[in-house]
Amino acid sequence: MLEADLPSHRPPGAPPSTTTLPRGRQVDFTGLSSPDRWKPEFAVPYNQRQIGSKVLISNDLGDWLLLTPAEFRDFVDGRPQPGEPLYEKLKHANFVAAEIDLHAQADRWRSKKQYLYHGPTLHAFVLTHRCNHGCQYCHSSIVGMERTDTDMSIEVAERGVDMAFQSTAWAITIEFQGGEPTANWDVLRHIVEYAKKKNIEAKKVLSFALVTNLSLMDDARLDFLLDSHVQLCTSLDGPADLHNKIRIFRGGNSHETVLGWMQKINQRYADMGLDKNQYRVEALPTITRPSLTRWKDIVDQFVEVGCRAIFLRKLDPFGFAAKSAKTLGYSMDEYLEFYVNAVDYIIELNRQGVQVMERHAAIMLNKILADEEPNYLDLRIPGGACIGQLGYAPDGSIYSSDEGRFVASMGDEMFKIGTVHDSYLDLMTNAGTRALVMAGLNDGQPDCVSCVYKPWCGQQVEYNYKTQGSLHGHMRDSTWCKNHKSIFDYLMHKLEAADERDMEMFRLWTTNRTLDHFIIE
Numbered sequence: 001m002l003e004a005d006l007p008s009h010r011p012p013g014a015p016p017s018t019t020t021l022p023r024g025r026q027v028d029f030t031g032l033s034s035p036d037r038w039k040p041e042f043a044v045p046y047n048q049r050q051i052g053s054k055v056l057i058s059n060d061l062g063d064w065l066l067l068t069p070a071e072f073r074d075f076v077d078g079r080p081q082p083g084e085p086l087y088e089k090l091k092h093a094n095f096v097a098a099e100i101d102l103h104a105q106a107d108r109w110r111s112k113k114q115y116l117y118h119g120p121t122l123h124a125f126v127l128t129h130r131c132n133h134g135c136q137y138c139h140s141s142i143v144g145m146e147r148t149d150t151d152m153s154i155e156v157a158e159r160g161v162d163m164a165f166q167s168t169a170w171a172i173t174i175e176f177q178g179g180e181p182t183a184n185w186d187v188l189r190h191i192v193e194y195a196k197k198k199n200i201e202a203k204k205v206l207s208f209a210l211v212t213n214l215s216l217m218d219d220a221r222l223d224f225l226l227d228s229h230v231q232l233c234t235s236l237d238g239p240a241d242l243h244n245k246i247r248i249f250r251g252g253n254s255h256e257t258v259l260g261w262m263q264k265i266n267q268r269y270a271d272m273g274l275d276k277n278q279y280r281v282e283a284l285p286t287i288t289r290p291s292l293t294r295w296k297d298i299v300d301q302f303v304e305v306g307c308r309a310i311f312l313r314k315l316d317p318f319g320f321a322a323k324s325a326k327t328l329g330y331s332m333d334e335y336l337e338f339y340v341n342a343v344d345y346i347i348e349l350n351r352q353g354v355q356v357m358e359r360h361a362a363i364m365l366n367k368i369l370a371d372e373e374p375n376y377l378d379l380r381i382p383g384g385a386c387i388g389q390l391g392y393a394p395d396g397s398i399y400s401s402d403e404g405r406f407v408a409s410m411g412d413e414m415f416k417i418g419t420v421h422d423s424y425l426d427l428m429t430n431a432g433t434r435a436l437v438m439a440g441l442n443d444g445q446p447d448c449v450s451c452v453y454k455p456w457c458g459q460q461v462e463y464n465y466k467t468q469g470s471l472h473g474h475m476r477d478s479t480w481c482k483n484h485k486s487i488f489d490y491l492m493h494k495l496e497a498a499d500e501r502d503m504e505m506f507r508l509w510t511t512n513r514t515l516d517h518f519i520i521e
């Protein structure tokens, strides 16, 4: 029988697995297929899915267990009795309705959902559309370096910072995006100084992040960025041939430039006495068709430059990337095969003593193993649109997110929720904002509501809209869903088979250390 036939207290109709991963021998659940078998007086609401030869169950609080088929049958029938090992296991994991400590669980829920109690934390400023690279997958509406008319002005920048500081969030991050944001250096510098000055009164936990190709970096700029505690993030697609093939830089060798500056910046962090295991330039690869067979080379390149984390990002469906889909694109199955190969290799390296993690897996494991909510905006409910982040365009338009701004760069203003000249109240309470937030809930999604991964998953309304023409999307056919479900499946298979050494490694991946140096109090 398929897992869709498994009993559920939820409306029947959960889709069969879409995972490309190897499945265990199908467990015979004959006789358990009727939802009538569920005993609400015994079990809290739960969802289930077959993982190998086990049955994964999860509840809305984020607890989970892998049960044998026999244990699962007893659970469904409400047979376990107090004192029996299975009962105690279920009780400990909050699956026995009569044993739930409501106050403790309310506290736990409140703590994990604390992002609902305040406004957007991430404020992405697009300082210019200019860039000196012509990356084939670029998802922003880049223009040539002579187009200074696409730069954000000082006036718009100040209004944007004023808006960001009105967020009810106690902590805000101002992130510089582009184009190549350092092309509009004077405004970048002004924003940092203006925001720091404002923060003397506002007293928020303030931080800055710069996403840069590093090609316009020089020593004076680096001094300013390091003195101002700006966190640096760059793009690195792998070894030189792969990186330079996609990230075309007519002014020089992009790979050589990136590696040279990464090395220099990491050395400067060390010279400042910062822990070299924590303080490093963050580098992100974008996976394209030529990357698919190069998973080992990509991981090796990141390890070689000293990165401790790799975020294996698949191509976005936004902007230029969509136009280049024929040469750079791939199916979700092809991406997932790449992902599994790469993460298997990362795990193997860890077993050999190399400390490196895959960021997406680490975020998911953080939720599953550490019972924490890392507030990663693509994997939370509601999604990050409007109430987790805002995207500020050079002309002063404000979008639901950076992705909302990408959609606008393709000529569709669907995600514009206001401008820097509006009041914060109008921005956050207008009908468009509310609709985007409501669409980012997975409790209202027909497939999510009966999905075992619901407590840890999330929605991105911009992705749904771009790929399926609807803010809500249709998860059964969604590549968003397939990607997340398959990676959750992969991790659950790993957890099912993990020995103590593997568990130690996964726990290490979930250890979050605050990078205090980048926080400006």
Ligand code: SF4
Pocket: 442, 445, 447, 448, 449, 451, 452, 453, 454, 457, 458, 475, 480, 481, 482, 484, 485
């Ligand atoms: S989007 Fe996430 S929660 Fe919804 S069905 Fe897919 S994997 Fe499950």
